[in-house]
Amino acid sequence: MQGRVQFSRDVPVYAKADVVVIGGGPAGTAAAVSAARSGKKVHLIEKSAQLGGMGTLGNVSVFMPIGNVTGFYREIIADMLEQYLPPQHDSSIIPQYSPFLLRHYLNEKMRKEGVDVFYHSDFVGSVVDGGRLKAVVASTREGLQAFEAQQFIDCTGDARVAIDAGVSYSSGRESDGLTQPMTLMFTMQDTGKSVVPILPEGCPLYNDVDDLPQGRRLYWEQNGDGTLLVNMTRVKGNGAKISDVNRAEPEALRQVFGVVHYLQRNGFGTYILSHVAGQTGVRETNQIRGLYTLSEKDISDGRRFEDVVAQTNYEIDIHSPDGGKATDERPVSGYDIPYRSMVSAEIANLLVAGRAISATHVAMSSMRVQPTCYALGQAAGVAASLAIDHQCGLRDVPIAELHAWLQLQHVSYIKP
Numbered sequence: 001m002q003g004r005v006q007f008s009r010d011v012p013v014y015a016k017a018d019v020v021v022i023g024g025g026p027a028g029t030a031a032a033v034s035a036a037r038s039g040k041k042v043h044l045i046e047k048s049a050q051l052g053g054m055g056t057l058g059n060v061s062v063f064m065p066i067g068n069v070t071g072f073y074r075e076i077i078a079d080m081l082e083q084y085l086p087p088q089h090d091s092s093i094i095p096q097y098s099p100f101l102l103r104h105y106l107n108e109k110m111r112k113e114g115v116d117v118f119y120h121s122d123f124v125g126s127v128v129d130g131g132r133l134k135a136v137v138a139s140t141r142e143g144l145q146a147f148e149a150q151q152f153i154d155c156t157g158d159a160r161v162a163i164d165a166g167v168s169y170s171s172g173r174e175s176d177g178l179t180q181p182m183t184l185m186f187t188m189q190d191t192g193k194s195v196v197p198i199l200p201e202g203c204p205l206y207n208d209v210d211d212l213p214q215g216r217r218l219y220w221e222q223n224g225d226g227t228l229l230v231n232m233t234r235v236k237g238n239g240a241k242i243s244d245v246n247r248a249e250p251e252a253l254r255q256v257f258g259v260v261h262y263l264q265r266n267g268f269g270t271y272i273l274s275h276v277a278g279q280t281g282v283r284e285t286n287q288i289r290g291l292y293t294l295s296e297k298d299i300s301d302g303r304r305f306e307d308v309v310a311q312t313n314y315e316i317d318i319h320s321p322d323g324g325k326a327t328d329e330r331p332v333s334g335y336d337i338p339y340r341s342m343v344s345a346e347i348a349n350l351l352v353a354g355r356a357i358s359a360t361h362v363a364m365s366s367m368r369v370q371p372t373c374y375a376l377g378q379a380a381g382v383a384a385s386l387a388i389d390h391q392c393g394l395r396d397v398p399i400a401e402l403h404a405w406l407q408l409q410h411v412s413y414i415k416p
Contacts, residue, residue: 011137014145015116017043019384021153022136024125025053026370027354027377028155029106030072034381036113036411040388042381044115045138047122051106052099053157055370059185059277061099062220064369065092067313067334069081070412073374080105089412092313096222096229121145123156126165129305132349133165151366151394152350155377156242159241159286159356167344167352168289171238173361179238180283180365183231184252186262189274190226197264201293204258213255214263215325232259236323239282252280283319283355283368289369290358291395292340299335299366304416307399309379309406311414312372318365320347328365334414337367339399342380348393353380375411382406 007329013296019035021028024046044051054060061126069077070089077085077095080102084095110117121138127146128134135148154161163169172179199205206212213234220229233255237244253276260273286295299316313334320326341358342351352358353376355368382405 009144011144011146013135014140015043016142016148017041017116018149018388019043019151019153019381020045020136020147020149021155021381022161023053023155023157023354024051025056025155025157025354026373027380028153029109029157030052030374030377031153031245031353031381031384033109033113033117034071034378036115037409038382039363040385040406042115043149044117045118045121045123045136045147049116049119050103051110052102053370054281056099057101057277057279058281059099059187059229059275060281060370061102062094062096063371064208065094066311066316066369067092068234068311068412068414069324069371071364071375071406071409072378073371074410076105076374084256090414094220094222096220114296117164123160128165128347131347133347136161142353150349150388153377153380153384154350154352154356155354157282157285157354157356159352162288162344162347162350162352162356163286165231165347165350167346167350169286170289171240171286172284173321179285180250180280180319180321181236181323182248182276182280183235183237184233184256184280186230186256186260186276187274188228188230188263188271189258189267190228190271192270193266195272196265197261199261200257201256203261206258206262212259213220213325214319214327229261229270230263230285233308234319235280239280239286240285245280248280274311284361284364286356287364288344288352288356288358290341290352291343292358292390294337294341294357294359294363294367296360296362297317299332299363302333302335305338307339309339309342309402310337310372310375311335312337312367312384314366314369314372316362319361332366337376339383339402340380342376343395348395349387351384351394353377378411379406380410382409389408
């Protein structure tokens with residue numbers, strides 16, 4: 001870093017709401033809907049042109065099994081993927097879906113629920129006054145604009161709002177700070193006729209499974225329409241670091257073409273590359289240090305919490321932070337994620353929902369998947385609304401009332 005500069009200016013307030021949600025991924029969309037259904041005026045700030053986070057932007061268009069299909073996540077399945085809907089909530093499903101349909105579905109959901117969405121609005125700073133967040137500033141198509149609210153929910157995935165506001169945090173594994181690698185997802189389509197494999201200049205040639213970036217074949221083809229969803233690239237680095245992302249984007253795309261060439265020569269000779277995600281997917285960056293930090297022991301022991309807001313039995317799933325081909329996969333029986341893991345000690349009116357909650361490196365590898373993030377976001381939206389109703393800090397939201405309101409929004413928990 002070559003020194004520092006001072007940058008300050010007066011920023012106009014573009015809009016005011018009861019609740020402002022920053023980030024329109026799974027956690028953010030669920031938070032916005034649940035707060036709106038709790039009777040609050042909600043603004044959702046999204047840096048891109050679409051909602052859905054990695055499920056749309058990153059083409060991670062398969063929901064991992066978490067053992068509890070409930071709440072807003074169950075609503076999505078019922079509306080979009082009825083063939084996958086289990087009769088009871090305490091089930092595991094792995095539905096593959098169209099990221100384009102999910103994008104449209106979430107747009108329509110916000111319109112129907114009365115959530116105001118601000119697209120192309122990237123968070124750039126926070127305004128803190130007396131331990132409370134007063135406003136967030138976003139870079140918009142009309143320049144810098146401020147958004148005021150009583151309560152804020154950081155669903156950026158990187159805890160960008162929380163960190164800027166002064167919340168303590170950590171990054172990566174405890175020993176060296178390395179994070180799980182990034183992956184660029186893509187889809188191939190069966191044309192029904194032989195295709196000629198083409199390897200563009202500068203792209204790697206993979207001849208054997210051991211040559212592949214992950215040292216394995218990992219893909220889904222579940223809906224009978226010839227759509228193959230591929231998760232086989234891997235680039236070492238932290239997706240919240242400028243230099244790492246600058247290196248990852250071109251390298252991941254080179255790997256995509258190499259993997260496509262490999263698959264066309266090994267079992268998928270009638271498939272063409274049909275879609276590459278607009279950006280490389282990031283598994284892990286920052287975790288806030290909240291009132292409680294979810295640990296490896298919690299998930300291994302199947303711990304239950306009185307302030308439970310999400311449940312999952314998704315495995316420990318650590319893609320090697322060292323950049324190697326290994327993946328640490330260990331089954332878990334099922335555990336709770338407590339509300340306190342979304343609450344910081346520093347800012348009274350800010351929650352963090354999604355993969356950046358307070359969790360260790362190992363625990364985060366299990367709780368990071370999309371269905372869990374939907375559950376955390378839904379709880380955050382209700383909790384922010386209750387804090388307004390009770391005129392209290394987020395750490396003082398009554399848990400019994402939180403659970404009662406979540407039940408009204410069709411959230412069910414598996415009893416131990």
